[in-house]
Amino acid sequence: MILDGPALNAYRRLVDFPASWHVAGGWAIDLHLERKRREHKDIDIAIARQDQLLLEAHLADCKLVEVRDHEFVPHNRGDILRPPRFQIFADNATPDGIESWEFLLEDYRDGQWTYRRNPVVTLPVTEAHFSTSDGIPYLAPEIVLLFKAKQVSGLGASPNDDLDFLDSVETLSERGHRWLVGAIRAAWPDHSWLASL
Secondary structure (H helix, E strand, O other), X not given: OOOOHHHHHHHHHHOOOOOOEEEEHXXXXXXXXXXXXXXXXXXXXXXXXXXXXXXXXXXXXXXXXXXXXXXXXXXXXXXXXXXXXXEEEEEEEEOOEEEEEEEEEEEEEOOEEXXXXXXXOEEEHHXXXXXXXXOOEEEOHHHHHHHHHHHHOOOOOOHHHHHHHHHHHHHOOHHHHXXXXXXXXHHOOOOHHHHHO
């Protein structure tokens, strides 16, 4: 298993979560490549938006925080986050201090994963969810790269986003590659990654 630190702790905590969940972000790329390529500042975990209350119950001992008007504020348990809100942070106490897990609320309609920034962009659930050989669930790399493309397009750019793209783009299936090209074109027709796709 390549997970370590907060990512490993989150995995252990979610093994018996009663709903579907998937590692997202840079850790998902590492899981797809079956190796840890770089350090990660956090762990992103995708869950279905309708499973928010299950998450709250499962993390009853964690402090929950959300983003509201670009600020971190305490999350009121029982408050259902509706679009455009999509993040819940859980502060987990460990013997080494507090670690934060970021939960991303994903939208699903009629068996399709739906991109929250452009609902025209969808992917069948059967193609949106991957799993490692040892059973760790993660989001399809093309979905992860689509989210990272937003940052590269000028909104919160990180050198890690380009690195994750370069390290994983050649590993996409033919279908995943075609889907990513179409999804990026739909969102950012002049995106710099399109020249490499």
